[in-house]
Amino acid sequence: MQVEQILVSTLILTTPILLAAIGGLVNRQAGIVNIGLEAKMLSGAFVAVIVSSATQSWFIACLAAALSSAVIGWMFSLTITRAHANMIVAGLGLNILVAGVLGFILSWVYKTSGTLRQPDVVLLPDVLPEFFEKIPVIGPALSSLDPLTIFAWITVFCLPFVLTNTRIGLWIRATGNAPHVTRAVGLRSLAIQDASTAFAGFFAGLAGAHLALASLGLFNEGLTAGRGFIALAAFYFGRDRPIQTAMACLLFGFLDNTQIRLQTAGFPPKLIGMTPYLMVLLALIFTSVRAQRKARL
Amino acid sequence: ADERPAAMIIAQGGLGDGSWNDTANAGFQSGLEKTGVEGRTIESADVAAQGEEIMRRAADGGFGLVISLEWIHGEPMEMLAKDYPDTNWVIMNQTRTGDNIASVVFGEHEGSFLAGALAAQVTTDTSIEGINADATIGVIGGFKAPGIDKFIVGYIQGAKAVNPDIEVKVAYADSFGDPAKGLQMANAMFDEGADIVYQVAGGTGIGIIEAAKARGHYAIGVDSDQDGMAPGNVLTSMVKRVDVAVDEIVTGYAADNFPGGEVIQFGLAENGVALSEMTHTKDKVPAAYIERVTAYKAQIIAGELDVWDVSSQGYPDFFK
């Protein structure tokens, strides 16, 4: 019974990280490290709540969240690719800017702060029919699957194919690897990078929509709670490869989920929260040292 | 009456935290409205370091009443009160000396004691829907901090008063604004046999209440009356009348009746903390339970029962 519940909540906690990480890894494959995922998740959550309430459709809400974040991502990309902004600082700046703009909108349009509750927010539905719940162990997890979770995992498993077997996939990898080569063969490497950042925005927007609409149905300015950075840690840990990154996300989601148990076992909550970052650091050291050993041989 | 405007400095976490800052602000606004005093709330990205400058600026800028919700502003305020004897100062959750300082102290531990006592009785009564036989209840804090542990320790003490063998699961979300995580943490506690979870986690608590609703178990609300957020699934709320406190202070200030130099207790006796009316759950819970809680309340007010206060006594042995 407990195992089942751990499965369910790990899956749900993983989804927003996973969605953001999918975008981030594609972006990084194209050569851009996206520190601004957090901002795009937040704006996605915001748009999702408003649109869901206005249209009574979770689907339109998710789409709107994704598209609006994609546009933000695209504009953000322009400052990097065209105006040569440093991507790290610009990303940090974007996080502050978007939080500011949303706060502003909350207080001036909705006369509230921090939390936005809208009437009749439609949540993400459970996709599979109820009888799935009867299946042992994975039943509850299956029956609580929402469309975005399914979409995220489908994407994860499609992504390796897309990256290796489609033209855009090849272009993205080539651009991240050697932009001058992409340019030399006549592709528009900057536009490809912009597209990848818009893609990252799209998925970060979905991540935000999931946070807002999976079960809460409201917007809160702390909703993302650093998940954009956890996603960053995940695709660094997964070395930009979709399946590995997804596994890292699952691991981080699981860690998040088992916090309670770890806390009862005496681990301080702060230190548990630090594990993803520590893991990335260690993984980074491990791979670099190994790469150097190899080079020395 | 004092014509000068009032200022209230918002604590870390900012407006929109769904608990402390927001409740205080509600009281502030209603006080302003009632009295016609002008007032401002001030937020800062760097409240901790800039508190003193902000408060001084308010005093310099002609504000007659300066309320700070930030705990860390206690020491600087004590200093400032001397520099600005004509300004009225208010600090929360601690006692500061000065003729023109009003200290407001809440009895969260007392109210939480009652919540714990109620929960401990309910959790084994399987006749109530959504309750299992395990003597297990839970509490989730936002951060691990003394201000939060004050609630938690009172809650545990209340639960143990009813049933010394009860298990109280304690966890911290490490965030006041992460409802998604609150939801999952509450679910995890439900999985482990708890059927009632007390939330002391601001915005994160929204998720805890959602979880109770979704799972058909119970949450206990905090700060404001949250019973209506999931009618029937919020067993009760430990209402803390920060709004009343702030409202009263503003009203008193406008009426030239500022409680300078006083420590204003907002404990059980003063109705500063209390369990909610239980509008949606009254009928589910046997009256005897509520009577027992009422009895505890009387004992506490009468001084016959001491509830441990982390913020003035430090941590007790039974809690780390």
Place this chain on the structure above:
Amino acid sequence: MFPAKDTPTSLSNNNQERVVFPRAPDFSHAREAIVLSTDRSVALGAVDLHKSYGATKANRGISLSVMRGEIHAIVGENGAGKSTLMRMLQGVERPDSGHVVIADKPVVLNGPAEALALSIGMVHQEFMLAPDLTLLENLVLGEEPVTRQLGPLSRIDWAKALREGQGLAESIGAQIDWQRRTSSVPVHILQFVEIIRLLRRGCNVLILDEPTAVLAPPQVEELFDLLRNLRANGTTILFISHKIGEVMALADQVTVIRQGKTVFHSTIAETTGPEIASHIVRDAPPLETSPPPSRTVTGEPVLELDGLSARSLEKSQSLDNISLQVRAGEILGIAGVSGNGQGELAECIAGLRDTSAGNIILQGADITGETTLARRNRGLAYVSADRRHEGLTTAASIETNVIAGSHRAPPITRGGILSRKNLRQEASKRLAALKVVFGKVTDPADSLSGGNQQKLVFARESADNPKLMIASQPTRGVDLNGIAAIHGLLRDFRDQGGAVLLASEELDELIALSDRVVVIFEGRLVGEVTSPAGAMAQIGQMMVQGDAA
């Protein structure tokens, strides 16, 4: 200017007229004019091209006709203008005057894409391949075969791509494992992939800029076989080389460029290696070619290499068991065709490259394991072959460039404090001593002309009374006056008892300066000439063939 009717047609203009040269190309320096054969067509050509970079006249009247289906070699000294010509033929640069001819038609090219559209492709020395992709991915990048047209989302038809790759490789007799990751593949294979990529894109004229510079001899053989196969398939090839042996072995035609002009053209059958060589260096600047008639150098050995070896990294040549001595008061020249290891040798001695065996002894002390700094403190000076990236920091000020390396020594730094005043004084002194022409000492080094940049490097390297100077390609890209000045510097240094190890690809220079010349070939020393003055042919032979036979 040309008469109107001969104005090069733009690409969109479908003008079919054959190019008629308005007047005989100016070959005043050439013995033979290029004869336009009427029965064969010109695949790629140039008519009286001029191109200047600022004051440098890189090309000043180059005419060329590469006939369809032939291998045509372009040879010439460093800086003769070969690469500039290639850039114009490929549309990367526009000529100041004159025009490019493609398939018998004069054309104006606005970029390499247009050249590619006209079936002209170029393989650069820097390969345009993404290292983390597979060879196959690189092959199709930018023009992917797809199963169904869905724009960027189209699925790439890898099977078809592989068939194409294999087919093309087979047609030219190459064996390529297309699934290998590019970074794990030897250079010559990468070169094949570059060529195949161009073929796949429909190129029937290939331009190769010093294709053998990065290759080891067996790989060169593989490349040549492949190029011959290409020719047999009707592909036209224009290639640049410094190695006359290669030209003789491979080409059908040869054109020599000197100082921006075509000075000689012939079919290979009608010429000889020595004749080509004579055209490359004829009319060489009046270098002071008076090495003290076989001076006997009696100075102490300053530098001794004892069995020095180094592994190859990336695209570098490995070094194999090199032993030599440089004495005080001697210039030892290292002759060798580019890519045979002289740069690597210089780097090993300077401490910029790891050695795998052997010892480096400077003034009796074994410095093999020492840092560059320690070596410099012992009196080593290093003039890098890569002036713009290693010899200088072009973005930094002139004074910074001329002081760097001595910045920790008094009088510039005393008691841990770096005195800007002393730095400036010292800098001015150094610059004045070598008569560097500059604006202000705070201007970036980029503002200097090439010759003055190199003088600046010498000003820095010779300032601390070094005992040994490693000079690698010291006059590359330097104008005639600059060359004369730098040669003067090296001689003065030698005459004052310094030891010089001079690596140069220019034989004239080596012969003019060196007391002795050793020849390096494929990372090994293959011979020594003690009185270089009359030994040009002998040295050249060893450079190209690795022995004096």
Place this chain on the structure above:
Amino acid sequence: MSSSIASRSIGILLPLVVSLIVSGVVLLVIGKNPLDVFSLIATESFGNARRIAATLSAATPLLFTAVATAVCFRSGVFNVGVEGAFLVGGLAAVFLGFTLPAAWGFALFPICFFAAALIGAIWLYVPGILLAKFEVDEVVSTLMLNFIAVAITGYLVNGPLLSPLSGNNVTPLIHEVAYLPRLMPPSTLHAGFLIGLVCVAAYGFWCRYTPAGFEGGLIGLNQRFSRAVGISVPRTIVGVMILSGVIAGIGGAAHGMGQMHRFSDGFSPGYGFTGMAVALLGRNHPIGIVLGAILFGALASAGTTIQLFSNIPLDLVNIIQGTVMIFAVVELGRISLRRKKGTANAG
């Protein structure tokens, strides 16, 4: 020369102008007169001596974090870990400030500052050596270390170092003798500001008048050249990282001993990151850094106090600050190019 001055001032002015336009539009949308608001911000920042003092007080931590950042950026090392070093340095100084006997008096200053500098140095030595020896991408390693610093200090201040009686996560106050003196009482502007200026000046001196600074600038421009003239690139990288850690640690100590007098949750609301923007905005130049720090200090202090006089929410300040950060780094061709290559290789 004159063109470089011109381009420098454009570099500093552009982000400001853009952010003023952006926030101006926002203000117009909500029906406020931007000019009124901007002039209110200006008087709240610099209107009188007290406001100037408040601005400088808010600028103080930024001086340190910006210099700590510039030391590395100038040498081509993209260290984003100043935030973490600031935190651990601050906690170390504060810890000694309340545990050592108060009777030690003024001796506490050097001890606390030294400890903070040492801890900061060790903190950034780690990514420094990883970069120099193993080519571990410093952006990620230092970013991760920031989160780790937040977690560790957060844990300590809530557990072992928690003040026994408090309503919040705070350490006890440091001994009063260890308070840095205030410069313009009653303002909180404290001696840390002067230490910050000294750091900026020392940084300027280091750049121009020390061989190490000379070398740092060179490896920032051209590593191959530096190696060829005998400069050890790894040593220089580790050196600037340590220096950065020292400055950040001292900054944390100054903040702890001058401003907060304790360590608490929210000890740094992101000074390290704002410091990065300051360094980039000031183009790593000492004067630029001072001006940039004052600008961001003014935003932080005035952005808060304008709320007393006009109902402008704090979010406006975030909008201005975010825009300035994004546009401060526009057209930094060199670093962004380096990065692109770096990330391409990092995969």
